[in-house]
Amino acid sequence: MIYFSLQTPSIPTLEETQAVVQEVHQDLQQLKPNAILETIRSWTPGLLSFSYRLLYAAIIIIIGNRIAFYLRRFLKRTFDRMGMDLGLSKFxxxxxxxxxxxxxxxxxxxxxxxxxxxxxxxLGSATLAIGLSLQESLGNFAGGILILVMRPFGIHDYIVSEGVEGKVLNIGLVYTTLLTVDNRRITIPNGTLSNAVITNVTAQEKRRIDLTIGISYSSDLKKAKAILERIYREDPQILQDEPITVYVDQLADSSVILGSRGWAATEDYWAARWRIIEKTKLEFDDAGIEIPYNQMDVNIFQKTIDK
Incomplete structure (x- = not known):
């Protein structure tokens, strides 16, 4: 008779289970700090290198800030000594x-x-796109820089350029503003103005008054010249230390053209010119000197026809 024996596995007790759990917990506690430390150790060279780079970058920014400060101060002193325009200097x-x-x-x-x-x-791509879209404005901007650097005229100068004239009120980086004699404001793009022929009327302290006037061939030439010279000599705004000249300019078809020259301060130019022209006409009339003018003689002839 055969007997089979079935052996049932033993169930661990509560104490044994707690001991195993405690052992596993201890192993995990030992493993976690070691893993964190290893991770930190592997990161340490990179962190130190990045920290050094940050430190160098901070040092570069600090030194660069000081250099920029001294550069601004140096440029300001240089531009002040040069007498550069304030707007251009700031720019x-x-x-x-x-x-x-x-x-x-x-x-x-x-x-x-x-x-x-x-x-x-x-930045180059962005600058190119902006430059293409603002091409004309940038041309005016460049013209403003040229005007402010080369200084063909300044504030309060009276300029003439391509049919436009007036006193300069403002020179901007893009536009220049003029004030005409009849109190109109004209704004001119600097790109146009920098490429145009400009006459700066008030650039010099004095201007020469040149006048020409015709007298008839029957008038007394020497007397007319003496009257013109006396008018220049007696005018209070004519500079007497500068040469005054009265001369025969040409012998025209219907008159003798006299020329006269004298100097006046730039701010007195127009007043002196207008006064001399008026006084010349009055003095010539009193002296019986004829100023010829174009005239036409119309003669009507009547012809009779015999029938």
């Missing part, structure tokens, strides 16, 4: 300041690890 200082900070920022970003070539390419 150039701001431009130099922006360029200096851009260089500093690029150097700092490069030190951190961001390639400056990518930033330059992005």
């Amino acid at each position: 150039l200082i701001s431009l130099a300041n922006a360029i200096a900070y851009a260089i500093v920022i690029f150097m700092a970003l490069e030190k951190i690890g961001i390639p400056s070539t990518s930033i330059i390419a992005l």
Whole structure:
């Protein structure tokens, strides 16, 4: 007779289970700190390198800020000694300041690890797009820079350019504003003005008054010349230390053309000119000197026809 024996596995007791759990817990506690430490150790060289790069970038920014400050102060003193226009001076200082900070920022970003070539390419594309859309305005801007640098005229000068004339009220970076003698404001783009022929009437302290007047061939030539010279000599706004000249300019078809020259202060030019012209007419009338004018003689002839 055969007997089969079935052996039932033993069930661990509560104490044994708690012991196993405690052992596993201890192993996990030992494993977790070790893993964190290993991770931190692996990150340490990169963190230290990035910290050093941040420190170098901060040092570059600090030094660059000081250099930009001294550069602004140096440029301001230089422009003041040059007597440069205030608007142009501020613009150039701001431009130099922006360029200096851009260089500093690029150097700092490069030190951190961001390639400056990518930033330059992005800025270049944006600048090209803006330049194409504002081409005419940029031309006026460049013209304003040329006017402010070359200074063909200044504030309060009286200029004449391509049929437009007036006193300069303002020279901006894009437009120049004139005030005409009849109190109208004219705004001219600097791009147009910088490429035009400009006559600066008030650039010099004095101007020469040139007048020509015709007298008839029957009038006394020497007497007319003496009267013209006396008018110039007696005028209070004519500069007597400058040469005064009265001469025969030409022998025209119907008159003898006399020329006269004298100098006056620039601000007195028009008043002196108008006064001399008026006085010449009155003096010639009193002296019986004829000023000829174009005239036409019409003769009517009547012809009789015999029938």
